[in-house]
Amino acid sequence: MRTLHLNFEEAIEICKAISNKHRMAILRLLSERPHNVNELAERLDLPFSTTAVNVKKLEDVNLIITELLPGRGTQKINTKNYDQIVIDIGPQETKKPEHAVVYDMPIGEYSDCEVEPSCGLVGETDYIGIQDDPRSFYETGRSEAQLLFFKAGHVEYRFPNRLPYGDKATQIEFSAELCSEAPLYKLDWPSDITVWVNGHEIATWTSPGDFGGERGFLTPDWWMTNHTxxxxxxxxxxxxxxxxxxxxxxxxxxxIDTLKIAEKPFISFKIGIKSDAVNMGGLNLFGNKFGNYEQGIVMKLKVEEKN
Structure with a gap:
């Protein structure tokens, strides 16, 4: 049984997400077995659009996951992430005051890159530079990118370090929307995508595929559905x-101490495909006007105040 343990602060967003009878009903149905949105809408007697919005709310707080099943077209299957949620309401350890520094980095604002074709940058209304030409990643208009993709290599972002002098970083997190990179799109196309922070390897995630065939919530109409x-x-x-x-x-x-955040003028976030990756399936990275999530690369730095 998978249990999600939450403290008071962490429980707030989760409680907001489940304070809705339809979302609670969705979680109960997913406890029986995985469902797609059509099945959930039918069982709840709700419009597809209403059901899809509620599913996305649960995805946003990581209570459910949505996957595409290879060999079944573009069908998306929803599965619950946890069997129960536990909120700790016991006495809390007295801590120094904390606050968070949040920064949403546009995906075109990378500080360094090394990419190999197939590769390219896509803006809100057209391509930026020439498709499959790594030189396009150095175009002056790259800051307007809403989608970037490459078969191999990496991009590095340098976030401004807004840790107040004398304060201590207690936690840092990053979030981004991404998937593999295949010709056009391919649902069964695994890719080992690695993240480094301040030069330290954090984790490798194997993306199951390059998702297409069904338009993203934010993806512009001019971008054909046979692409990512x-x-x-x-x-x-x-x-x-x-x-x-x-x-x-x-x-x-x-x-967090390994990263030595207080000693550096910026915070480095690098994402890419290692040269010795088992699954060399490339990378697509989405901006706030492309895909399903209205964000670039979001960094949240939790700070313990000195005074």
Missing amino acids: QYGLLKNWRITKEGCFLDGMKVNSDCT
Whole structure:
């Protein structure tokens, strides 16, 4: 049985997401077996659009996951992530005051890159530069990119370090929408995508495929549906206990102290495909006007105040 343990602060967003009878009903149905949105809509006697919105709310807080089944077209199957939720309401350890620094980095604002074809940048209304030409990644208009893709290599982002002098970083997390990169799109196309923070390897996630055939919520109408349409929202978190991918601990060797955030003028986030990856399936990275999630690369830095 998978249990999600929450403290008071973590429980707020989860409680907001499940304070709706339709979402609670969806979780109950998914406890029986995985369903697609059509099945959920039929069993709940709700319009498809209403059901899809409620499913996305549950996805956003990681209570359910949506996957595409190879060999079954573009059918998306929803599965619950946890069997129960436990909220700790016991006495809390007295802590120094904390606050968070949040920054949403546009995907075209990378500081360094090394990419191999197939590769390209896509803006809100057209391609940026020449498709499959790595030189396009150095075009002055790259900051307007809403989708970038490459078969091999990496992009690196340097976030402004807004940690107040004298304060201590207690946790840092990043989130981004991404998937594999295949010609046009291919649902069964695994890719080992790795993230590094301040030069330290955090985690490798194997994307199941390159998702297309069904338009993303934000994907512009001019972009054909036989191309990549959307990705999955992934979350990487580093604390004093180690590194977590979508809430699951994946690395104990690197901690928030290992990153030495207070000693650096910027915070580096690098994402790409390692040269020795088993699944060299490329990478698609989505901006706030492409795909399913209205964001670029979001960094959230939790800070313990000195005074």
